[in-house]
Amino acid sequence: xxxxxxxxxxxxxxxxxxxxxxxxxxxxxxxxxxxxxxxxxxxxxxxxxxxxxxxxxxxxxxxxxxxxxxxxxxxxxxxxxxxxxxxxxxxxxxxxxxxxxxxxxxxxxxxxxxxxxxxxxxxxxxxxxxxxxxxxxxxxxxxxxxxxxxxxxxxxxxxxxxxxxxxxxxxxxxxxxxxxxxxxxxxxxxxxxxxxxxxxxxxxxxxxxxxxxxxxxxxxxxxxxxxxxxxxxxxxxxxxxxxxxxxxxxxxxxxxxxxxxxxxxxxxxxxxxxxxxxxxxxxxxxxxxxxxxxxxxxxx
Amino acid sequence: xxxxxxxxxxxxxxxxxxxxxxxxxxxxxxxxxxxxxxxxxxxxxxxxxxxxxxxxxxxxxxxxxxxxxxxxxxxxxxxxxxxxxxxxxxxxxxxxxxxxxxxxxxxxxxxxxxxxxxxxxxxxxxxxxxxxxxxxxxxxxxxxxxxxxxxxxxxxxxxxxxxxxxxxxxxxxxxxxxxxxxxxxxxxxxxxxxxxxxxxxxxxxxxxxxxxxxxxxxxxxxxxxxxxxxxxxxxxxxxxxxxxxxxxxxxxxxxxxxxxxxxxxxxxxxxxxxxxxxxxxxxxxxxxxxxxxxxxxxxx
Numbered sequence: 001x002x003x004x005x006x007x008x009x010x011x012x013x014x015x016x017x018x019x020x021x022x023x024x025x026x027x028x029x030x031x032x033x034x035x036x037x038x039x040x041x042x043x044x045x046x047x048x049x050x051x052x053x054x055x056x057x058x059x060x061x062x063x064x065x066x067x068x069x070x071x072x073x074x075x076x077x078x079x080x081x082x083x084x085x086x087x088x089x090x091x092x093x094x095x096x097x098x099x100x101x102x103x104x105x106x107x108x109x110x111x112x113x114x115x116x117x118x119x120x121x122x123x124x125x126x127x128x129x130x131x132x133x134x135x136x137x138x139x140x141x142x143x144x145x146x147x148x149x150x151x152x153x154x155x156x157x158x159x160x161x162x163x164x165x166x167x168x169x170x171x172x173x174x175x176x177x178x179x180x181x182x183x184x185x186x187x188x189x190x191x192x193x194x195x196x197x198x199x200x201x202x203x204x205x206x207x208x209x210x211x212x213x214x215x216x217x218x219x220x221x222x223x224x225x226x227x228x229x230x231x232x233x234x235x236x237x238x239x240x241x242x243x244x245x246x247x248x249x250x251x252x253x254x255x256x257x258x259x260x261x262x263x264x265x266x267x268x269x270x271x272x273x274x275x276x277x278x279x280x281x282x283x284x285x286x287x288x289x290x291x292x293x294x295x296x297x298x299x300x
Numbered sequence: 301x302x303x304x305x306x307x308x309x310x311x312x313x314x315x316x317x318x319x320x321x322x323x324x325x326x327x328x329x330x331x332x333x334x335x336x337x338x339x340x341x342x343x344x345x346x347x348x349x350x351x352x353x354x355x356x357x358x359x360x361x362x363x364x365x366x367x368x369x370x371x372x373x374x375x376x377x378x379x380x381x382x383x384x385x386x387x388x389x390x391x392x393x394x395x396x397x398x399x400x401x402x403x404x405x406x407x408x409x410x411x412x413x414x415x416x417x418x419x420x421x422x423x424x425x426x427x428x429x430x431x432x433x434x435x436x437x438x439x440x441x442x443x444x445x446x447x448x449x450x451x452x453x454x455x456x457x458x459x460x461x462x463x464x465x466x467x468x469x470x471x472x473x474x475x476x477x478x479x480x481x482x483x484x485x486x487x488x489x490x491x492x493x494x495x496x497x498x499x500x501x502x503x504x505x506x507x508x509x510x511x512x513x514x515x516x517x518x519x520x521x522x523x524x525x526x527x528x529x530x531x532x533x534x535x536x537x538x539x540x541x542x543x544x545x546x547x548x549x550x551x552x553x554x555x556x557x558x559x560x561x562x563x564x565x566x567x568x569x570x571x572x573x574x575x576x577x578x579x580x581x582x583x584x585x586x587x588x589x590x591x592x593x594x595x596x597x598x599x600x
Contacts, residue, residue: 031577045576045577047575047576047577054574054576056576174555174556175555175556175561175564176561234571238568238572241541241545241572242545242565245541245542245545245546246545246546246552246555252546255474255475255546256474256475261475261476262576262577264475265542265574265576266576268538268574269574270573270574270575271534271571271572271573272538272541272571272572272573272574273570273571273572274354274565274568274569274570274572275347275570276345276347276354276356276562276565276566277331277345277347277562
């Protein structure tokens with residue numbers, strides 16, 4: 001399973017980057033890194049591009065001994081951490097486009113194992129993808145969610161409702177009382193069926209990324225926009241930063257352990273603004289998206 | 301003490317805003333707010349100004365019943381929370397100038413009480429001020445720290461060393477292994493001498509703000525700068541956001557209770573950037589300030 005998933009996320013990185021690079025008209029820059037404790041990864045980045053303001057597509061496969069804090073957090077969730085050897089592999093991506101009408105997207109699929117590789121003491125899968133626009137286009141939201149529903153339905157007809165609700169619940173900016181974006185799917189700690197079935201779900205999720213997102217980026221990347229719309233985009237990206245730094249468990253955990261800071265914070269946008277007291281005019285497109293973030297919808 | 305401190309912070313707000321507004325050439329905008337549970341405050345803001353890109357000077361006096369989480373956090377620190385009635389007043393300010401050579405500054409002086417007003421079950425003072433430049437000017441750092449040392453020395457010759465170390469320790473961005481800025485002074489939970497003495501320290505701290513900061517802002521506000529220097533300033537402000545959202549206990553606490561979000565997050569800059577992989581050229585002024593943030597100095 002370790003080898004299978006590491007091969008899958010690497011292949012997905014190649015495929016996803018090729019698709020996005022074709023739209024950008026330029027390649028991602030690659031950085032390979034090694035983890036002192038074991039393993040390493042390959043980060044690919046486009047920054048300050050024509051289409052993508054900041055986009056990172058990272059894969060890693062790391063192993064070693066769980067630290068005190070990590071072991072404690074896992075025990076608290078009921079995981080047997082008597083054997084602290086771990087292995088983790090996954091792909092994580094965030095794309096923040098230049099155009100304020102093109103939505104930010106996030107996806108992450110990962111596999112985690114405790115113990116010896118041949119007979120792991122514990123293992124689980126996590127994953128999902130979600131969309132965060134600054135302006136609402138219903139057809140984009142419907143398309144994105146439809147691709148995710150079809151993906152889920154290929155594996156279990158019960159998955160989509162469960163993972164959609166999990167996503168709405170997880171990506172919630174509590175102090176603002178609003179969702180980070182329009183949701184998608186999210187799951188974690190999944191080990192309630194044979195590992196090969198969950199591996200197939202993750203692999204299908206990775207393959208579904210481009211069909212779900214690329215048509216949207218293609219459609220919106222050339223829309224003319226004003227400076228005021230760029231400012232609104234930056235304000236929304238400030239909210240994205242708030243979620244990731246204040247509420248995201250993965251980021252929180254990464255910043256308190258020996259994770260690679262540049263990878264953990266790759267998700268942050270190139271530009272963000274905090275305009276105190278900013279209130280969108282009632283009835284405006286800016287007010288529309290905020291209203292929807294306060295009351296998540298079913299899109300399919 | 302409640303009345304005395306509330307009067308002191310209001311007077312300080314007037315004085316500090318008058319000094320900064322004179323330099324800005326425009327007044328602060330005021331918003332008064334009431335807390336549903338009791339009390340309220342007065343926020344003053346300059347945003348997108350000529351000298352100040354974003355600056356907030358807020359005062360509040362609130363009272364009510366401590367929530368579950370707040371009481372738990374205080375008990376954990378050894379405070380007797382059998383009587384949950386509380387009162388808190390203070391002034392909090394953050395100024396982010398436009399000019400990348402003019403430093404960001406933060407100051408906060410506050411008084412907290414539990415129980416009935418005439419015989420509080422517990423009370424304490426907290427406070428401090430610290431400087432966060434994007435570029436180092438030694439004379440600015442020395443001046444700022446000297447004013448704070450003189451302030452401390454007027455009250456207790458042991459204060460400055462203690463509060464300077466406390467500040468370096470508190471404003472540390474652990475995941476970056478660097479200080480937020482050049483420090484200053486910080487103290488919290490102070491109740492180890494008669495309250496009127498600590499009130500006098502806070503009032504002197506409030507009066508010392510303008511003499512410590514205004515000459516620096518005056519000196520740097522007109523320095524010519526390049527676009528690259530503005531970008532560096534925004535990157536440093538991204539680090540400021542990281543500290544406040546990830547490590548600042550006050551922000552963390554405020555976002556998890558019923559505090560006013562706009563006040564809690566007033567400290568965030570108008571503009572911030574996250575440039576993945578950005579490394580200042582060795583020997584550059586940008587590399588100089590980073591080196592100092594990694595090894596805090598004594599400035600007086």
